[in-house]
Amino acid sequence: MISMPSMRRWNGLAAVAFLAACGSSAAAEPRASQAVDAGDLRTSIAPSPADTLSAARLSSAFRAAADVALPAVVSIRVTEEARGFRRGQQRIFPFFEIPESPIPSQSQGSGVIFDERGYILTNRHVVRDADEVIVQLGDGREYEATVVGTDPNTDVAVIKIEPSSGERLPVARFGDSDALEVGDWVLALGNPLGLGITVTAGIVSAKARSIGILRRENETALEAFIQTDAAINPGNSGGPLVDLSGRVVGINTAIASQTGFYSGYGFAIPIALAQRVADDLIEHGAVRRPRLGVSIQDVDAADAEVYGLDEVAGAEVVMVQPNTAAERAGLKIGDVIVALDGQPIRTGTELTASLARRRPGEKVRLTVVRDKSRRELTVELGEFETSTSRVAKGTERTSTAEVLGFQAAPLTPERAQQYGIEKGEGVVVVGLTPLSPAGSRGVQRGHLIVKINGKDVRSMRDLENAARSIKPGDVVSLIVRTPNGEEQIINYRTRR
Numbered sequence: 001m002i003s004m005p006s007m008r009r010w011n012g013l014a015a016v017a018f019l020a021a022c023g024s025s026a027a028a029e030p031r032a033s034q035a036v037d038a039g040d041l042r043t044s045i046a047p048s049p050a051d052t053l054s055a056a057r058l059s060s061a062f063r064a065a066a067d068v069a070l071p072a073v074v075s076i077r078v079t080e081e082a083r084g085f086r087r088g089q090q091r092i093f094p095f096f097e098i099p100e101s102p103i104p105s106q107s108q109g110s111g112v113i114f115d116e117r118g119y120i121l122t123n124r125h126v127v128r129d130a131d132e133v134i135v136q137l138g139d140g141r142e143y144e145a146t147v148v149g150t151d152p153n154t155d156v157a158v159i160k161i162e163p164s165s166g167e168r169l170p171v172a173r174f175g176d177s178d179a180l181e182v183g184d185w186v187l188a189l190g191n192p193l194g195l196g197i198t199v200t201a202g203i204v205s206a207k208a209r210s211i212g213i214l215r216r217e218n219e220t221a222l223e224a225f226i227q228t229d230a231a232i233n234p235g236n237s238g239g240p241l242v243d244l245s246g247r248v249v250g251i252n253t254a255i256a257s258q259t260g261f262y263s264g265y266g267f268a269i270p271i272a273l274a275q276r277v278a279d280d281l282i283e284h285g286a287v288r289r290p291r292l293g294v295s296i297q298d299v300d301a302a303d304a305e306v307y308g309l310d311e312v313a314g315a316e317v318v319m320v321q322p323n324t325a326a327e328r329a330g331l332k333i334g335d336v337i338v339a340l341d342g343q344p345i346r347t348g349t350e351l352t353a354s355l356a357r358r359r360p361g362e363k364v365r366l367t368v369v370r371d372k373s374r375r376e377l378t379v380e381l382g383e384f385e386t387s388t389s390r391v392a393k394g395t396e397r398t399s400t401a402e403v404l405g406f407q408a409a410p411l412t413p414e415r416a417q418q419y420g421i422e423k424g425e426g427v428v429v430v431g432l433t434p435l436s437p438a439g440s441r442g443v444q445r446g447h448l449i450v451k452i453n454g455k456d457v458r459s460m461r462d463l464e465n466a467a468r469s470i471k472p473g474d475v476v477s478l479i480v481r482t483p484n485g486e487e488q489i490i491n492y493r494t495r496r
Helices: 038-044 052-072 271-284 301-307 325-329 348-356 400-404 413-419 460-468
Strands: 073-080 105-113 119-123 132-137 142-151 156-160 185-190 198-209 225-228 240-242 248-256 265-270 294-298 315-320 336-340 363-370 373-380 406-410 427-432 448-452 475-481 487-493
Touching: 052 073, 052 185, 052 198, 052 240, 073 119, 105 185, 105 248, 119 248, 119 271, 142 271, 142 487, 156 271, 185 225, 185 248, 198 265, 198 348, 225 248, 248 271, 265 271, 271 348, 294 348, 315 325, 315 348, 325 373, 336 348, 400 406, 400 460, 406 460, 413 427, 427 460, 448 460
Parallel strands: none
Antiparallel strands: 073 105, 073 132, 105 119, 119 156, 132 142, 142 156, 185 198, 185 240, 198 225, 225 265, 240 248, 248 265, 294 315, 315 336, 336 363, 363 373, 406 427, 427 448, 448 475, 475 487
């Protein structure tokens, strides 16, 4: 999340207006000696009937939109192994550092399922350094996810879960973020502060907002955020912003705050841009970015006068890079781009955001003002060098410990004494693998394995035979005996 500069505090002034009904002549006014009828006075100040119908309709619209969107919203739990210093995950800013700890760090975010094959949209900063990603649906289903790819230029990431054969996943519908207008109602969905899936409402406060947060790490980053006053908090990152039809119009990404928590303004990536990035990440593993080959800046009042513009709007070309699409098309320094394929361009951010939705090799028509006259130029877009994208590493796990998530050994007299277990035969847990789901569900050193998936375990051979039938992602049901002699059942899903 971002922190904005200090703002002056404004003291509100409460103004109260009183209306008095006066007659057209003095004779109509009651004399001091005359009594005013109390019933007439009550009638004259009786409040108008409250308009609850409009509020009820709006409430109904909120409910309907939430009903449509909520099933596809997921909570994301990320685990990162301790390594030197690690960056905080729940908010973009401040990028705080926490000293190395032997305990893996965990953070939370949100996402939205957009493809029945299990693809999920979220933010790059949610899963950037993840060693394990766990996705939980609203109905309680839980999956381990892999990172398909991330894009540092937009903070978009795609992760994927593997539903079982015949298992159906809820899928979100995408709306038209370009059609949003300032003042439109929107809902922000996600898992703020670990509270569980939550819905908040607000309006679109601004469009194509550039706040500089992504450029702190990447100078070529693209920012064209939807700004909203719907409450967004740490943990909302990656969740959807939806319209009143329940269609996804943005991916919640950042907030403007001095504390790191909601204080009025949130920012979401327009879904038109996020979808374009997601398609490339799935198909190519990285984003193919079209390149025009110019440096631009917003037009101000002085520029408008110099260039003879009808209004203070457009993207001024301040540099043309050699051997690029712009140079080949004839763009020149001092040109002002005022439209792209007939759509008005008011700012440099609008231009870069519009170009980002195109593909390399695509032809676009630019309307430019040069020498106080308009002209049309056709440009065949080039391509930026493909940025690297963190893709999940696949590793083969063949050992019993790697499959089950814990190390086990025969129960010897020495181990029985070490863990305070009654002497005898059996298999005891002597260690846990890093980021072990077994450990997170309660398996501990010194637990004696009694059964695994209903099969008795009396020796290491029994344990290894049971482990051979377990594949990554399968559910394991253990019955263990604690050092004090109590038996308990522990169910967990192995890592994929």
